[in-house]
Amino acid sequence: PLAMVASSMGIISLEYQHGITVHFHSIRKSIASKKLVWGDYIKQRLVEAGLIGPNNIIVVGSPHIEAITKRRAYRNIEIRKIKRAFKIQANKKIILLTPHSFKRGVRGGILGVHVDKKEVDGMLKALVKTLNLLPDVFLLLKLHHGDIRNKDYYLEMFKKNGLRTPYKITADYSVYSLLNTCDLLLTPLSTVIFVPSAFNASKI
Numbered sequence: 001p002l003a004m005v006a007s008s009m010g011i012i013s014l015e016y017q018h019g020i021t022v023h024f025h026s027i028r029k030s031i032a033s034k035k036l037v038w039g040d041y042i043k044q045r046l047v048e049a050g051l052i053g054p055n056n057i058i059v060v061g062s063p064h065i066e067a068i069t070k071r072r073a074y075r076n077i078e079i080r081k082i083k084r085a086f087k088i089q090a091n092k093k094i095i096l097l098t099p100h101s102f103k104r105g106v107r108g109g110i111l112g113v114h115v116d117k118k119e120v121d122g123m124l125k126a127l128v129k130t131l132n133l134l135p136d137v138f139l140l141l142k143l144h145h146g147d148i149r150n151k152d153y154y155l156e157m158f159k160k161n162g163l164r165t166p167y168k169i170t171a172d173y174s175v176y177s178l179l180n181t182c183d184l185l186l187t188p189l190s191t192v193i194f195v196p197s198a199f200n201a202s203k204i
Contacts, residue, residue: 003032016060017042018191038062068176068195079181086168092138096182097127098175098192099147099154121157123188128161139167140182142175 006013015032035057037043043057071078083090099120131139141154148171158167170178179185179195187193 007031007033017062034058036060038065064176065195068180071176071180075180078177082173082177082181085173086138086140086170088138088166092136092166093183094181095131095137095139095184095186096178097139097141098185098187099141099144120188124154124157125161127186128158128163128165131163131165134165137165139163139165140178141167141169142173142178143169143171145171 003013003015012033013031014034014036016036017038033056035046035052037046037057037059038061040059043054043059046052046057047054079094082088082094083092088094131137143151151169151171154169175192176195179192185192185195
């Protein structure tokens, strides 16, 4: 709405990229005068979508990724802190799951962009099956801020599918601390998938 008002008044508006830019985003957010994006790849995708010209897209980088890259030097300290906070045994590897959110709630809702509940049920069932084969891991599930109301759904699915792996679900712990300390990131669709790429960490 602000960009629309600015455009109608002849005022230049800037929109900074948040999250994974897909065709849906480029349609929904094409009203700003200029787009500020993380890198050349995102710029190319938007240009190819044909909804904004290359001269109106400016590559500015990502301060979040830069900040967490600098935190990498303190990873061992954060690992000890998180293992104390969540009572994780010293020998356990940390698997971080960031499932994004159901935009319309658990029943018949969607996960992120166009992923329905049936697909999420299948994803969690497969996850539990795999985790139960790994003896030395601990699962941390970081709820998206729009997904907090669905905590009971994840508890129900873990119980239903017989999860034996120790786990914790958190909503308020810093996602950047968790990203810095996890040994493996699992996410279906989330901005955080770019972060491990900055320091060649494992992600799926």
